[in-house]
Amino acid sequence: MAEIKKIYAEDGREIVLKADHLCIQFGGLKAVDNVNLEIKKGELYGLIGPNGAGKTTVFNLLTGVYKPTLGRFYLCGEDLTGKAPAEMNKKGIARTFQNIRLFNNLTVIENVMVGLANQIPCNLVQSVLRLPRHRKSEKEYYERALELLKVFKLDEYKDYLAANLPYGKQRKLEIARAMATNPKLLLLDEPAAGMNPNETQELMDVISFIRKEFDITILLIEHDMRLVGGICEKLTVLNFGTELAVGETSEVLNNPEVIKAYIGE
Amino acid sequence: MEFLTTFVNGLSLGGIYAMIALGYTMVYGIAKMLNFAHGDIIMVGGYTVHTVLPFLAILLSGVYNPTVAIISSIIAIIAAMVFCMMLGIVVEKVAYKPLRGASPLAVLITAIGVSYLLQSLAQMIFGSAPKHVNIKALDFGILKIGGLAIGYNTIITLVCSILVMIALSLFVKFSKTGRAMVAVSEDKGAAQLMGINVNRIIMITFAIGSALAALASVFFLLKAPTMTPTFGSLPGIKAFTAAVIGGIGSIPGAMIGGILLGVIECFAQAVPAISPYTDAIEFSILIILLLVKPSGLLGKMRREKV
Numbered sequence: 001m002a003e004i005k006k007i008y009a010e011d012g013r014e015i016v017l018k019a020d021h022l023c024i025q026f027g028g029l030k031a032v033d034n035v036n037l038e039i040k041k042g043e044l045y046g047l048i049g050p051n052g053a054g055k056t057t058v059f060n061l062l063t064g065v066y067k068p069t070l071g072r073f074y075l076c077g078e079d080l081t082g083k084a085p086a087e088m089n090k091k092g093i094a095r096t097f098q099n100i101r102l103f104n105n106l107t108v109i110e111n112v113m114v115g116l117a118n119q120i121p122c123n124l125v126q127s128v129l130r131l132p133r134h135r136k137s138e139k140e141y142y143e144r145a146l147e148l149l150k151v152f153k154l155d156e157y158k159d160y161l162a163a164n165l166p167y168g169k170q171r172k173l174e175i176a177r178a179m180a181t182n183p184k185l186l187l188l189d190e191p192a193a194g195m196n197p198n199e200t201q202e203l204m205d206v207i208s209f210i211r212k213e214f215d216i217t218i219l220l221i222e223h224d225m226r227l228v229g230g231i232c233e234k235l236t237v238l239n240f241g242t243e244l245a246v247g248e249t250s251e252v253l254n255n256p257e258v259i260k261a262y263i264g265e
Numbered sequence: 266m267e268f269l270t271t272f273v274n275g276l277s278l279g280g281i282y283a284m285i286a287l288g289y290t291m292v293y294g295i296a297k298m299l300n301f302a303h304g305d306i307i308m309v310g311g312y313t314v315h316t317v318l319p320f321l322a323i324l325l326s327g328v329y330n331p332t333v334a335i336i337s338s339i340i341a342i343i344a345a346m347v348f349c350m351m352l353g354i355v356v357e358k359v360a361y362k363p364l365r366g367a368s369p370l371a372v373l374i375t376a377i378g379v380s381y382l383l384q385s386l387a388q389m390i391f392g393s394a395p396k397h398v399n400i401k402a403l404d405f406g407i408l409k410i411g412g413l414a415i416g417y418n419t420i421i422t423l424v425c426s427i428l429v430m431i432a433l434s435l436f437v438k439f440s441k442t443g444r445a446m447v448a449v450s451e452d453k454g455a456a457q458l459m460g461i462n463v464n465r466i467i468m469i470t471f472a473i474g475s476a477l478a479a480l481a482s483v484f485f486l487l488k489a490p491t492m493t494p495t496f497g498s499l500p501g502i503k504a505f506t507a508a509v510i511g512g513i514g515s516i517p518g519a520m521i522g523g524i525l526l527g528v529i530e531c532f533a534q535a536v537p538a539i540s541p542y543t544d545a546i547e548f549s550i551l552i553i554l555l556l557v558k559p560s561g562l563l564g565k566m567r568r569e570k571v
Contacts, residue, residue, distance in 0.1 A: 063458055089460035101455040103448045114448045117441050118460045124442055124469065130435075138439060181460050 006077040014041040014076070016217040017185055022061055022071035031057045033241040034071075037219075039185070039234075044211060044218045046232035046249065050261055053238040055221045056098060059187050062219075063095050064088040076184060090118055092184035096174040096191060098221075104163035108154060108173055111162050112145035115180030119144070145180065151213065152176045152206060168199040172206060179210065186210075188220040192227050200224060204231055229253060237261070266412035271535045272528065277419040278488075279527020280426025284481045285504030286511065286519035287433065288474025294450040294514035295470045298372045302356060302379035303478060304501015306349050309383060310479030311492040312391055313345035315398040334402035341400075346479040353475025354468055362464065387494035399490040400483070418487040425484070429477065430520050437516060442469060450514065499544075503530075506551045512564025521562060526550075 007015040019037040023030065032054045039045045047055050060066045062073065064085040072081040080091055094115075103111050120141055126134045149155040152172050157165060165173060171191055178186060191207070192200045204227055210216060222228050228235065228249065235252040237244040239261045245252045252258055285307065292300045321337040322329070360379050364372050405417035437443035448456040449466045457463055485500065486492070503526060511522025526547055533543040554561070 065454070065458075085454070085457035086460050086462050089458055095458055097455065101452050103451045103455070105451055106444065106447055110444055110447075113441075114444050114456070114461070115459050117445060120441075134440065137441070141441070177459065 004076070004078045007074065009038070009040055015039065016041050016043075016076055017062075017073065017219065018077075019062070019073035020071055022058065022073060023069050024057060024061060024066055025069045030241050032061065032068075032238075035236070035238065035241075035243055036246075037073075037236060039217055039219060041217055042211070042215060043234065044207070044220065044232050046228045046235040047219060047221045047238065048223070048228055048235060049238035049244070052240075054241040055238055056189060057241075058238070059095060059189055059221065062088070062187060063093055089181050089183075092182070093187065094178035094181045094183035094185075095187035096171070096178050096189055098189040098193060100167075100170050100174055102162040102170055102174060102177070104161065106162060107158065108160050108162055108165065109142065109145050109149060109158040111173060111177050112148055112180045113141045115177040116141050116144055119180070119182055148176050148180055151210070168195055168202070171195065171199075171203065175206065175210070179214065179216075184217065186216055186218045188218060188222075190221050190223060192222060192224045200227055203227075207231060225253070267535070270413055270415055271531050273415050273423070274419055275528030275531030276524060277423040277426075277527070278531055279524030280423050280430075281481045281484045281523075282500070282504045282507045282527050283520045283523025284426055284429060284477045284484075285500060286508040286523040287430075287516065288478050289505050289508040290511070290513055290516060290519040291446075291470050291474055293508070294516075295446055296357075296361070296467045298361065298369065299376060299505075300361075300471075300474075301373070301376040301501070301505075302383060303474065304497035304499075304504070305380050305383040305387075306353060306475045306478040306497065307482040307485070307500055308387060308492070308494065308497035309352055310345040310349045310482035311398060311486055311496060312387060312396075313348045313479070314341045314400065314483060314486065315391075315396055315492055317341040317344045318398075318400070331402065338400050338402045342480070342483050345483065346476040349475040349479035350472045353471040353478075357468060357471040362467075384494045384498075391492075391494065393494060396492045397490055398486050398492045400486055403487060418484075422484045422487065425480070429480065433473070433477075434516065442466070446470065503544075503547065506548060509561055510551055510554055512561030515561070515563040515565075518561055518563035 007018055009015055015038055017037055017039040019035060022032055022035045024032045035058060047058060049055055057066065061068050064083050064087065067082045072079055074080065075091055075093060078091065080088060080093070083091070103114060106114065120137050146155060146158065149158055152175065154169060154173055154176060157169065162170065162173060175188065175191065192203055195203060207218065208231060211218065220232065232249050234247065235249050236246050237252060237258050244261055245255045245258050285303065288303050289300065292298065292303070318338070318341045321340060325333055325337055356379055360375050361372060364375060403418065408415050408417055408420065437446060445456065445461045445466050448459070448461060449463055453463055481500070504523065507522035507526040508519045509522070510525060511518030511520070529550065530543055530547060533546050534540045539546065
């Protein structure tokens with residue numbers, strides 16, 4: 001067991017995610033090159049950049065889908081570099097996907113129950129023999145999942161197959177499923193992609209709400225500048241896999257370099 | 266009357282095929298591989314019963330009576346299920362797990378290799394001559410109602426296979442592991458990122474499939490008490506056919522496919538003019554069905570997005 005040493009920022013707040021010099025190379029292509037992140041507890045941090053800048057690759061590094069070629073990262077001081085995806089999730093990193101990846105053959109509530117799997121103890125023997133412990137834990141899964149769905153105002157759809165939900169609600173369900181794994185850090189990959197302005201507004205409300213309700217730290221990839229400007233506190237801008245700018249949201253969005261990368265000269 | 270007898274026999278045989286088909290379809294759904302060694306697990310189950318039964322008879326020779334005989338037969342069946350379960354897990358760990366992420370063709374050829382390995386091992390240990398494996402204690406004779414004559418074993422087989430299918434469906438629908446299985450079969454990557462240990466789920470799938478194969482072998486032995494090292498091949502292929510007819514990857518599909526195939530087989534055998542062609546008829550149905558509905562009866566069409 002590696003030593004866990006909590007890291008604190010200068011202002012005394014705990015740093016939940018610290019990434020040092022993350023690099024990954026696919027053949028000759030440096031998809032992510034020397035990216036550093038420092039996200040404080042409770043912060044809503046944005047990761048933006050033009051298409052192909054390596055944003056989702058950073059998420060894939062942080063969730064163990066890829067192993068970094070170089071660099072390390074720490075969750076609440078614990079070195080998680082190179083761990084397998086399931087292990088990352090157990091340690092407290094959960095995510096949503098750019099293209100929604102719900103379990104379409106399961107109902108809405110079952111999707112959340114899958115997320116809860118590691119939260120309530122019940123072993124295989126107990127469920128095969130359908131012992132009382134199994135029934136009790138199943139009930140607990142169901143109730144906790146229902147509670148979460150209520151938070152996301154999805155409880156009235158609980159018995160729908162996930163595939164049959166409207167698009168905006170599928171996005172919300174993905175967040176609910178990720179929240180069910182009780183993460184310390186939530187990674188949202190373009191949560192507003194394909195949403196209309198009303199749905200985007202609703203999503204922003206949901207994000208603000210879960211921040212308060214669950215005391216969670218969020219790292220978010222987004223293209224919708226209104227959403228980024230509206231809720232993110234700090235930003236990192238990526239371009240061609242490298243950091244273009246880091247800092248407070250308003251500052252970064254007015255940075256001429258950033259405007260150039262996004263809109264051109 | 267003869268029609269009804271044949272139908273019940275068909276349902277019973279179909280129940281056995283369904284149990285084996287479940288192993289194929291679950292492994293395909295979850296590990297995305299065709300485990301062609303699955304049929305040989307049936308054979309291993311048969312030989313386990315063959316080995317354990319006489320041993321128990323010696324052990325219990327002092328207190329031997331019909332009840333003890335039934336109990337020892339059941340112990341032998343459970344022993345076969347446990348042994349096959351462990352064998353399934355070992356085969357998965359040793360032969361398939363290192364190939365995770367390899368091309369499907371490599372995994373397929375490995376499965377065929379495992380199949381021959383198991384057959385050769387059985388031949389080395391038990392010889393190639395047919396072995397008589399008579400579970401005498403479980404032979405309860407024939408039930409006669411009016412003109413209807415059905416073996417009690419046929420009914421037991423049918424009831425057991427239905428119970429197994431219900432239990433499995435409940436397990437998949439109403440347990441943490443079952444939901445995780447559905448999740449893994451649908452999106453392995455997303456399931457991992459939700460904290461599901463995919464290797465563990467695959468292991469459990471192999472264990473369940475192999476235990477069902479062992480149970481199926483017992484029911485085959487009740488029908489015809491002979492065991493050879495290649496015993497599992499034909500039922501294995503037929504159950505695989507059943508799984509494909511039902512839509513591979515679909516659990517209810519495997520059940521329907523298995524029962525359909527069993528009923529067709531029994532009816533084909535009952536008509537003297539076509540009975541020599543029974544196997545040909547069964548496989549032709551597969552070919553015709555795949556021409557009409559390539560995804561099988563309950564299989565999902567995967568539409569490629571353009």
